[in-house]
Amino acid sequence: MIENSGIGDRLIRAVAKDGGIRAVAAMTTNLTTEARRRHKMSNLTTVVLGQTMTAALLLASGMKQPQARVSIRFNSDGEFGLIFADAGFDGTVRGYVDNPTLNPPPSESMSLDIGKAIGQNGFLQVIRDVGYGTPYSGNVELVSNEVSENITYYLVSSEQIPSALLSGVFINDDGVEVSGGLLLQIMPQARRDFDLLEALDGRVRSLDEFTSLLKQDISLESILEDLLGDLGLDILPEVQPLKFKCRCNFERVMGALRLFGETELREMINEDHGAEATCQFCSEVYRADRQDLEKIILNLKETSESS
Numbered sequence: 001m002i003e004n005s006g007i008g009d010r011l012i013r014a015v016a017k018d019g020g021i022r023a024v025a026a027m028t029t030n031l032t033t034e035a036r037r038r039h040k041m042s043n044l045t046t047v048v049l050g051q052t053m054t055a056a057l058l059l060a061s062g063m064k065q066p067q068a069r070v071s072i073r074f075n076s077d078g079e080f081g082l083i084f085a086d087a088g089f090d091g092t093v094r095g096y097v098d099n100p101t102l103n104p105p106p107s108e109s110m111s112l113d114i115g116k117a118i119g120q121n122g123f124l125q126v127i128r129d130v131g132y133g134t135p136y137s138g139n140v141e142l143v144s145n146e147v148s149e150n151i152t153y154y155l156v157s158s159e160q161i162p163s164a165l166l167s168g169v170f171i172n173d174d175g176v177e178v179s180g181g182l183l184l185q186i187m188p189q190a191r192r193d194f195d196l197l198e199a200l201d202g203r204v205r206s207l208d209e210f211t212s213l214l215k216q217d218i219s220l221e222s223i224l225e226d227l228l229g230d231l232g233l234d235i236l237p238e239v240q241p242l243k244f245k246c247r248c249n250f251e252r253v254m255g256a257l258r259l260f261g262e263t264e265l266r267e268m269i270n271e272d273h274g275a276e277a278t279c280q281f282c283s284e285v286y287r288a289d290r291q292d293l294e295k296i297i298l299n300l301k302e303t304s305e306s307s
């Protein structure tokens with residue numbers, strides 16, 4: 001038996017029923033841990049962001065273009081503020097929560113509080129960007145307190161793909177014990193097979209304890225085997241490594257600093273001897289010193305003279 005622990009974050013794809021069913025499963029423990037460390041997140045926000053990042057990776061894995069990306073945005077009246085995750089077909093993901101240190105009061109159970117923190121009134125937006133042209137964007141109203149139930153509802157109602165999505169994060173005293181997810185989708189050729197749809201629905205419901213299977217160190221392959229083994233399951237050999245990775249860099253931060261204009265940049269030089277900028281998506285801190293800022297001012301002058 002293959003075990004999950006020690007292998008690292010990965011995503012596997014499978015088909016069953018002659019391609020009528022597509023399945024993707026992911027282990028995301030390390031990248032959820034990395035997000036928690038970078039944003040100094042509480043247990044509560046780690047669970048929610050881990051689930052959202054996992055879902056974004058599962059959706060991105062179904063895109064066809066190597067440069068394609070999927071972003072998920074929960075915008076609601078809940079205490080989290082905005083929850084954002086952005087994943088690529090290449091297995092990279094980044095994300096943040098507006099209020100990373102939010103914690104439930106000690107008396108309340110975490111699952112109750114996730115609902116309160118996500119909020120009831122709001123929207124889920126999913127953007128699929130193939131890397132050129134206008135990205136495809138869909139919105140649904142929130143229908144549940146759960147990350148994966150809202151995303152399943154989006155897939156079924158907005159993209160009209162019969163789908164089941166599960167994502168779970170379990171936290172212990174040492175941090176993230178396990179994080180992962182599973183997405184099942186029914187392809188058009190199988191959609192008239194109502195017996196199959198019903199059977200799958202029952203099986204997915206029985207997978208409610210997905211996170212506890214992962215906790216028991218049962219591999220993604222075994223979980224898929226249990227779920228679809230009698231339906232001609234074919235697990236594809238390619239294993240996609242996954243990681244938390246942002247697209248920010250020093251040059252982009254310098255580009256953003258240009259927007260302040262010469263007067264404010266001069267103030268930064270005189271008062272602070274430089275500037276500090278934190279990337280919203282990954283909390284990486286970039287420091288621009290006096291010379292960096294002088295360079296931007298010089299560049300601003302050159303650009304304005306030549307235009």
Ligand SMILES: [Zn+2]
Pocket residue numbers: 246247248279280281282283284
């Ligand atoms: Zn970043």
